[in-house]
Structures are given as structure tokens and as C-alpha cells.
Amino acid sequence: MLNFRPQEKTTLVRLSNAGVRRNGRWLVRGVDFSISRGEIVTLIGPNGSGKSTTAKTAIGVVKPDEGSVERMAGLKVGYVPQKLSVDWTLPLTVERLMTLTGALKAREIEEALAATGMLHMAKAEVQHLSGGEFQRALLARAIARKPDLLVLDEPVQGVDFSGEIALYELIKQIRNRTGCGILLISHDLHIVMAETDTVVCLNGHVCCRGTPQAVSQSPEYLKLFGRRAAGALAVYSHHHDHTHLPDGRVLHADGSIAESCFPGDGHHHHDGAENVHDHDPDCGCGHHARLHGFGPSEKRDA
């Protein structure tokens, strides 16, 4: 059930040509995208491609060294980082985890835990939670202050496939109920939430972007995981034709090495005609995405 008015297209955050440089190396460069209220943007990319850096830049934890980041005035962010610095040797209940970074009213804690299906575990020790329960507890903490933008850095880490589907379902429900914008970081290059409006693939810069669309039905997949799984996940498959070396230089498919990688640098090849070029045709990056959606034929409750 959609409780917010989707026509409200308020831009929450906009990155324009944003770049972050550390120790003489560009961690990310030329990043352009925006997130509006009710929108889901997913960042994908190989390890070290700059996903977390980009997310931190979007919320203001990291300042861009070039380009700009605009945020809606008074933007409230709920952030679930990739790693938590918590002393796991100390006892910590789910309830206490909720207030580690700031006070919350009992009612706010209760509502957030209920929304993530964790109310019955309020008194449970965090150390004993399963991977899926732990991620739900972190989600509860992030939504408790009713953020305009929810930033989730790998929210399905340590969660099995069924748990992953359930978590994506929950994230979708939170978006539908509150109308917040969601910036998701996916550790998986191939699987993103089907509800994602825009997938931004990073590899030190924006390689490509696209909309995960349901274009096919896989009987094996549906048999294995059921129809609900088909509605929750889509596959976004593509490849990179260059690798970013540890020193920041770029190794291209033809073996040549360049200082940086930008559209029109002449080091990218184009795929065969069978690929669907679903990203910005002007990007010129030479990366092409093919979407194999395991799509639902039925209309979802978005």
C-alpha cells in the first residue's frame, strides 16, 4: 500500500560531477546522480570501486574534492553503514542498540522495531541475532528517526537468499509506507532489487546506469524460490572492459594503461548487437548492460 504521494518529486540529494581524492588518487570521479523522495537508487560495482565513498559523499560524511553535492534543506538521513564499530564483548540488547547514537522515545523504538518485525526481539542480545535479524535491527535503528533518505550499505550482507528476499521486501514496504528515498549499496553485481528506479554502476567513475526491468521468466528460478522472489529481485548483468589498478591508473582490455578513465579516451570497446544498451547513450563509457529480469507478470503492490 502506497501511503505517500508519488507525484511529489522532491530531490533529496544531487551529486554533480562529484569526485573524492585521497593521497593523490581519485577514489571516485565524475559521479552524477540524484535521489528523489520515494525513489530507490542502487549503487553496484566491484570491491573498491567507490560505492561507500559515493554514499558517504551523498550524505555529507565525506566532502567532494571536485564537483558538488546539493542536499534538501533539513534533510534527515538514516544510515546503515557497512561495518559497525561496536564492542561485541559487551552485552547489548536490540533495544539498547537503537539508542546508541542518540535518544529515542519508547514509542519510537517500539514503532521502528514493529515495522521491521523485531519487536519480539527487543530484549534479545545483539550477539545472538542471526544475520537477517541483525540487519533488521539496524534497519529499525535507521528508520526510527523517520528519515527522508535511507542509506543502506550492503543491507543483505550475512543473509541467505530467502532472507535477502525478505529484507528487500521490507525495504520496499518502508519506502511505500514512508515515501523516503533509498540509496542502496549492493555487494552483488548481478542482483538488485526489482523496485530499483536507477542502478548506478561504479568503477571509480559511473560506468553505466539503467533500470532493472523484468524481461523474462525463469521457470527454474520460480520453482526454486516462488513467485514472491520473482517480484523482489532482478538481475542486472554486465561486464567492465577495464580494471582500476591499485595506484589509480587504468588497465584497459587491450593491455594499455592510462592515467584515468573517461568517456572518449579511446580505450573502450563496444559489445555485440545482442546486448541491450540500457544506460545513458551519451555516456560513451563503452560499458553495456544486459538485463535478464526474472520478472513478475502480476502487478506488484507498489
Ligand SMILES: Nc1ncnc2c1ncn2[C@@H]1O[C@H](COP(=O)(O)OP(=O)(O)OP(=O)(O)O)[C@@H](O)[C@H]1O
Ligand atoms: N579515507 C580513505 N583514504 C584513502 N583511501 C580510501 C579511503 N576510503 C576509501 N579508500 C579507498 O577508496 C577505494 C574505494 O573504497 P570504497 O569503500 O568506497 O569502495 P566500495 O566500492 O564500497 O568497496 P567494497 O565493495 O569493497 O565495500 C578503495 O580502494 C579504498 O581503499
